[in-house]
Amino acid sequence: MLDIIKKASLSAVGSTNPVTVLYGTVTNTHPLEVNVDQRFSLTEDFLVVGESLTEYKRNIAGEEVVIRRGLQTGDTVVLLRYQGGQTYLVLDRLVKPS
Template structure:
């Protein structure tokens, strides 16, 4: 039985090291340049590798002479959902969690 448990452990560690996850969670470390820390691997990723979608960008409009903030953007400490693209060559920030 000990051999089987050892083989299971090796397989699990190998799959985990392959980093097959295409989505995950990260924490914003810095706003400019955008820097985030991936929760699963503790890897720090920053622009231009980390790319924001319009869902998380700061957006404001002027209505009758007053500025209205539609989206406040990302702040340090925010948790985000990301999608890994091109085998980890870029990380696309999809939404704030």
């Protein structure tokens, strides 16, 4: 009976925290792979990347110009883990203040 109560209380606590914030480092771009806290790696099958982190180029006056660079090896990123832990949103790239 005590075990059932413990499991129920842990489940209730887990449901109040629907996302977890993690930090990772891009270790590969094609295919995308992110190492999280030097503990485990996530492949692109588990990652969702927003448009703001994808490369965007335009032809301007006959020259290709990078408007927005995509993720690159070595980038530090902020990840949000959805409840259940199967999907991670790559929220943003971290930059060092200059």
